[in-house]
Amino acid sequence: MAIRPPPSGGLLADGVPRRTVALLAILFAALLIAPWIVNDYLVTILILILYLAYTGQAWNIMMGFAGQLSLGHALYAGLGAYIAAALFTQFDIAPWLGFLAAMPVAAASGAIIGFLAFRFGVTGVYFAILTIAFAEFARIGFDHLGVVNASAGLFLPVAQYAHNDLWHLRGGPRMFYYVILTATVLAFILCRVLLNSRVGYFWLAIREDEQAARAAGIDTFRYKMYAVMISAAVTSFAGVFYAFFYNNLFPEQVFNISRSIEMILGPIIGGVGTLFGPILGAFVLTGLAETLNSAMAAFGVDLPGAKQVLYGICLLLVVMALPAGIWPWLSRRLGLTEDLR
Amino acid sequence: MTVLLSLERVSKRFRGLVAVDDVSFEVPGGALFAVIGPNGAGKTTLFNMIAGAMAPDGGTITFAGEPIGGLTPDAVCRRGLARTFQLVRPFPGLSVEDNVIVGALLHRRDVAAAREHAQALLRRLDLFDKRRQLAATLTLADRKRLEVARALATEPRLLLLDEVMAGLRPTETDRMVATLRALNRESGLTILLIEHVMRAVMALASRVMVLDHGTMIAEGAPETVVRDPAVVQSYLGQSSLDIRAV
Numbered sequence A: 001m002a003i004r005p006p007p008s009g010g011l012l013a014d015g016v017p018r019r020t021v022a023l024l025a026i027l028f029a030a031l032l033i034a035p036w037i038v039n040d041y042l043v044t045i046l047i048l049i050l051y052l053a054y055t056g057q058a059w060n061i062m063m064g065f066a067g068q069l070s071l072g073h074a075l076y077a078g079l080g081a082y083i084a085a086a087l088f089t090q091f092d093i094a095p096w097l098g099f100l101a102a103m104p105v106a107a108a109s110g111a112i113i114g115f116l117a118f119r120f121g122v123t124g125v126y127f128a129i130l131t132i133a134f135a136e137f138a139r140i141g142f143d144h145l146g147v148v149n150a151s152a153g154l155f156l157p158v159a160q161y162a163h164n165d166l167w168h169l170r171g172g173p174r175m176f177y178y179v180i181l182t183a184t185v186l187a188f189i190l191c192r193v194l195l196n197s198r199v200g201y202f203w204l205a206i207r208e209d210e211q212a213a214r215a216a217g218i219d220t221f222r223y224k225m226y227a228v229m230i231s232a233a234v235t236s237f238a239g240v241f242y243a244f245f246y247n248n249l250f251p252e253q254v255f256n257i258s259r260s261i262e263m264i265l266g267p268i269i270g271g272v273g274t275l276f277g278p279i280l281g282a283f284v285l286t287g288l289a290e291t292l293n294s295a296m297a298a299f300g301v302d303l304p305g306a307k308q309v310l311y312g313i314c315l316l317l318v319v320m321a322l323p324a325g326i327w328p329w330l331s332r333r334l335g336l337t338e339d340l341r
Numbered sequence B: 001m002t003v004l005l006s007l008e009r010v011s012k013r014f015r016g017l018v019a020v021d022d023v024s025f026e027v028p029g030g031a032l033f034a035v036i037g038p039n040g041a042g043k044t045t046l047f048n049m050i051a052g053a054m055a056p057d058g059g060t061i062t063f064a065g066e067p068i069g070g071l072t073p074d075a076v077c078r079r080g081l082a083r084t085f086q087l088v089r090p091f092p093g094l095s096v097e098d099n100v101i102v103g104a105l106l107h108r109r110d111v112a113a114a115r116e117h118a119q120a121l122l123r124r125l126d127l128f129d130k131r132r133q134l135a136a137t138l139t140l141a142d143r144k145r146l147e148v149a150r151a152l153a154t155e156p157r158l159l160l161l162d163e164v165m166a167g168l169r170p171t172e173t174d175r176m177v178a179t180l181r182a183l184n185r186e187s188g189l190t191i192l193l194i195e196h197v198m199r200a201v202m203a204l205a206s207r208v209m210v211l212d213h214g215t216m217i218a219e220g221a222p223e224t225v226v227r228d229p230a231v232v233q234s235y236l237g238q239s240s241l242d243i244r245a246v
Helices: A018-035 A042-063 A074-090 A095-119 A124-143 A175-197 A200-209 A212-213 A220-246 A257-270 A277-298 A306-319 A326-333 B045-050 B075-077 B097-105 B111-124 B140-153 B170-187 B198-202 B230-245
Strands: B003-015 B015-028 B032-036 B059-065 B081-083 B158-162 B190-194 B206-212 B215-220
Touching: A018 A042, A018 B198, A042 A074, A042 A175, A042 A200, A042 A220, A042 A257, A042 A277, A074 A095, A074 A124, A074 A257, A095 A124, A095 A220, A124 A257, A175 A200, A175 A220, A200 A212, A200 A220, A200 B097, A200 B111, A200 B158, A212 A220, A212 A277, A220 B206, A257 A277, A257 A306, A257 A326, A277 A306, A277 A326, A306 B140, B003 B045, B003 B190, B015 B045, B015 B059, B015 B190, B015 B206, B015 B215, B032 B045, B032 B170, B032 B198, B045 B075, B045 B081, B045 B158, B045 B190, B075 B140, B097 B111, B097 B140, B111 B140, B140 B170, B170 B190, B170 B198, B190 B198, B206 B230
Parallel strands: B032 B190, B032 B206, B081 B158, B158 B190
Antiparallel strands: B003 B015, B003 B059, B206 B215
8 A cells, every 4th residue: 555646636647746647658668669679479478467457457346446445346247248249149249339338238237246245244355255156146147048048158150250349349460459558548548537536535534534634524335336436337348358369258257266266366466455456466467377377388388287286376476575566666666655555 | 513413312232231222412612522431341343333333223413403323424524524533544545635635536526626725735734745655655643634624624523533642652642632722713614523632622622522431421511521530530530630730
């Protein structure tokens, strides 16, 4: 946790040291030109990284800012994926319009979970269990939902497109790369604006001490509901992207708890509640997995499960050495005086 | 002076135990009203009912002409009653300034305006130089001052202080007393405090109410109350002779 940057007025970069702005600009420029330098395989890896950076940021709104632990974010991504894909395959409705339909559905399902939990005092790990339960309901429900082909899976038509069709999200890796890059940048901006706003302060107060927050006049129910709904709505876009990038959806996969865990590992490794942590975490995690892959191949190691064990050990070491995540430590090392949280 | 807060026959039971029994009193606007009494007298229970942390089983609590008994703590705060906690609870992971900004945002939409208000309060409570520190790193005395600052930031008409002097050194107590007196004098802020530190009560309170076993045994001007035989017997004991000398 860190000290907030000094006064933030209208401009986004207000109160952010030049050095930080410069570093962000360099990173952004590098990401902008990356697909023209690296090969298609690496572009796919970068897409995965940005996807996890995006979902990590969405989850961070709820847990990192408002202190509400969700272990069922696969639900919101899954709803986004299924709604957009079904509208596209059945009615030829473009995914962007599908997203507009999916967003309120995801927010509403977040609101239902939030209402049940916050109204009846379900908190902490019990709240987390409730979020898992709803994701499981969805998994089992969609497994039997004929209109989206139940457990047999929903497939999007994959045709060879001569050119990229951004409106229908049909095209090559580069197009998808820029879509998810844009989404990640927008999510970053949204998070910064939220964190420096009135609602952001109220979320942090709730995260720190809910009873004290109430004593300071904050309607904690209402602000926790905002956190769940905004987080769910943002997450739903990740699902839309997932559906059109992978072109196939199975309830067993989309709503699986491992999808939810995937989303939260990045922020935890990078730094829960920080703005840049989820992005850094996504790079570190995917980078680590890919490095292990190539290292094992290079050394000719062919033990099943060895990669997963090494991966787990690495994560354990990071969490033990830097329990607050890598970003708070790294930002100090970079002399960024802990801004950007 | 008009009555700002009034309690009428307020009671609270925990299972068989009657924590607060049929208590009535009035706090006039602009008063420095102290509630004293031995441990377990029901002071904190009484305080929690006023602050909305628990609902009374009987009786009515009226604030500025409006019944507030049974309202939630946040609703009570929005009506103009701000509290501190007996065991301090600032937001530990936030800076001192951010702690106060949270309070200031209650009646302000704009963060910059809230920050300005917060900084003025931090100056007033001698915390301005520490505004960038995390609240968790403050000393107890500073955390208590921070809680007062956060409560004040919500712009209350009545400030509820739950043993704000406990654990402070005499010099720190005097500093807190001076701050509260100044707030009361300059802005007419009404203060209701639960206090064990008689040094502070005698220096601060314009009225004192004594609670024992959940019932009110005395109420009045501090000098009169400390001479009350019932009060001396149940709470103050012989040491009250020394306190009168303070």
